[in-house]
Amino acid sequence: MPTITKDACLADLQLRILTTELAPGAALDEVSLAAQYGLSRTPLREVLQRLAGLGYITQAEHRGAKVASMDIGTMRTFFQTAPMIYANIASLAAENRTTAQLDKLKAAQRDFTQETANGDAAAAALSNHRFHALIGEMAQNPYLTASLDRLLIDHTRLSQTFYRPASTAEKDLIRKAVDQHDAMISAIEARETALAIDLTLQHWDLSRDRLERFVRPDPLPVDVVSLKDRRHAI
């Protein structure tokens, strides 16, 4: 890759982490990354520092950088925290949004609609991320945005499989998510804070059900596997 700006490098690494192309826990080598982006190590290290500040990676002295991991404890915390932050952000967004921000939000939703229809899973997940990050900007609350941005990192990584629907029932869920986005845009545009909260929590419920099923998939049929295994169980 030829010489590139530092911001572009930051954005690209964010994308690669959000799509789990760089998997949670993956080690990041400074020299190879610097070579990839056509930067020298000094500016690349600054990019890594910024990624660490945003919660994308963790750094250990003399031991390099790793993509932020997603252990079971983190995920428990995620499910515990997300609805509260999302709801508060939505309310503030409805209160404080500007028309310029609203236009950007609508553009993100157009991309999202398109990409879910095309089955472009990675792109859809990123558009969804952008959609919710923009609502965060609207809230104009740097304290909560810090929390939201970290939640969205894990949310997007968890939802990588969401937009790659296996069944027609799952396709309906995606369409429902798209519709919910539209409703959220309307509520924010109309500055209806209570409605924005309500729609956001509905959206969260849909997302949570889907994510939990991914985390804890449907068990295998009992009669085929489980009974056999039980005979060997201690």
Added chain:
Amino acid sequence: MPTITKDACLADLQLRILTTELAPGAALDEVSLAAQYGLSRTPLREVLQRLAGLGYITQAEHRGAKVASMDIGTMRTFFQTAPMIYANIASLAAENRTTAQLDKLKAAQRDFTQETANGDAAAAALSNHRFHALIGEMAQNPYLTASLDRLLIDHTRLSQTFYRPASTAEKDLIRKAVDQHDAMISAIEARETALAIDLTLQHWDLSRDRLERFVRPDPLPVDVVSLKDRRHAI
């Protein structure tokens, strides 16, 4: 200042910002800071990046770093957000605290009690900061901690005058704050989440009243100044 570790430099700059020795909006010069701490510019820049990630400073390309400002909009947001985050953190802390963390919290409270009694204002503000940051650690929730840490930066900076009491009435308020800390420790130790929330909100009310008086000081006597000014008002 002789050669010093990078972490010590980070901690010292945090202290200087929290005590407003480095005032909000103050420009930070890389070469002079590097000289002060006996580091070269490269590691000092990394310290600045980390401070930026934590919300202590802001950086603009080619224009250097500034201590995070505290404009009127930010403060409005601060008062809006703090109670919700503080309460949730307190609840989680009561749920998840370890005894080792509890010991550290008690130590911080000992320092705080001592320093308020001695009238050591800057030290008391920092102990108070440490006290609340430790409760944040107990919560074991990195999403909310990101938000809390940013709130505490501004809270500590705003409260710089708090521990320098002018009247005996204000001394009573400080004693009340110390007592509230003790009660919070007990609630967290007993894992009583509801009580921890309640005490935290009471603590916040006390703090808010005092801070708001600082932000919006008692108006000057009406008959002396205001009436005169009004005659010149358009």
Added chain:
DNA sequence: GACTCGCCGAATGTATACAACGTGTGCACA
């Protein structure tokens, strides 16, 4: 055969020299 000590290689951490950018000042011209 297993454990420990010490060396070696590969990574990160630091210093410094050089490049690029922004800002302020001073001069010229209207």
Added chain:
DNA sequence: TGTGCACACGTTGTATACATTCGGCGAGTC
């Protein structure tokens, strides 16, 4: 006298060479 441009200085951004640390591998010993 005021405005605008250009140059120079100071500060930040980048590259690279050097220092330091970690971790693995092998030899030696118990």
